Amino acid sequence: MAKSLLDQHQLKAVAKLFGLLAEPTRLDILQNLKKTSLSVGQIVDATNAKQSNISKQLGILHDAGLLKRERQGNLIFYSIADPMIFDLCALVCGKLRKDAESQLALIRSLGK
Amino acid sequence: MAKSLLDQHQLKAVAKLFGLLAEPTRLDILQNLKKTSLSVGQIVDATNAKQSNISKQLGILHDAGLLKRERQGNLIFYSIADPMIFDLCALVCGKLRKDAESQLALIRSLGK
DNA sequence: TGACAATATTACTAATTAGCAATATTATGT
DNA sequence: ACATAATATTGCTAATTAGTAATATTGTCA
Incomplete structure (x- = not known):
């Protein structure tokens, strides 16, 4: 292949x-x-x-x-x-949310 | 909600x-x-x-x-x-392929 | 037909940016 | 230290485009 x-x-x-x-x-x-x-x-x-x-x-x-x-x-x-675009947006939103959460966790761990 | x-x-x-x-x-x-x-x-x-x-x-x-x-x-x-980007690309590629196929089917049906 | 409401188009400006050539930086080996 | 290879940066140009105000188009109703 x-x-x-x-x-x-x-x-x-x-x-x-x-x-x-x-x-x-x-x-x-x-x-x-x-x-x-x-x-x-x-x-x-x-x-x-x-x-x-x-x-x-x-x-x-x-x-x-x-x-x-x-x-x-x-x-x-x-x-x-074509509702597919909402799948795209959902993926992106999910990633951004996940990134933000890791960022937040990092900040929290530093501030401890 | x-x-x-x-x-x-x-x-x-x-x-x-x-x-x-x-x-x-x-x-x-x-x-x-x-x-x-x-x-x-x-x-x-x-x-x-x-x-x-x-x-x-x-x-x-x-x-x-x-x-x-x-x-x-x-x-x-x-x-x-973040491999998520490949999910995004796969979605887009899938859509484009599907669109192209419908287009092809349409052309074929017209040419009949 | 004429007035009016909804949408589209036009002409324009300002801002962004891909791509490039030239140059700068950084690391390696001698 | 010096030459060289790999990568980054800089300064620039050309092209694209979002947004806007003004105007044109299209449809409705009286």
Whole structure:
């Protein structure tokens, strides 16, 4: 069995997907969409970003296939296209929490 | 139970970690370190990036706590600090593969 | 049709950063 | 001490992009 390393093209694709999750505003949008689909206005209210920025980031996430779009009259509702992203976020959050706990334990042991 | 959304600070931390994985060169370094630790020179040889850039990216990954560093005489060996990152990459790769397969199936059904 | 509300787009600025060549640092062997 | 090899750092440029205000588009209702 060979080494099976990703080639340049594949690395770029993986990097691009991670890049989509590398912005706080986009993560905020995604976590707000975790339970239910929301209109643009609702997302604007739920976050503290401007409408134009939210619209832009929604477009980016939609173009990348992470979000679905559905028009309902005057409103446009966005929803998660692939819940896998929450698995990613859960892993990262778990790691950060674990790191923080070790850090805390270290500090405690020093202060003793 | 409350909504339990991450706050701005936490979102930033998560985004930062994803950002580390959002560069092909860094991903390439990480996948080369998956099986064993390597010296800087070995990593330079394994990738097609220049020494100065590899050194810089190694520094970034090390500062972020994703890599461990160990001097052995004249060489400096880097290794993975937390294998969790490979879980992240596996998830992403799985998604990309699945997406590509659906795409392929779609094309096939159209061409029929 | 016209006013209005929701969303998207445009044009721009400021900030970040990958990559590079050149140079500096650090360790080894003689 | 000196030459050499390995790695790190510095100074720089080009490219990307988040965020914003202003404007355009699209749909609804009267």
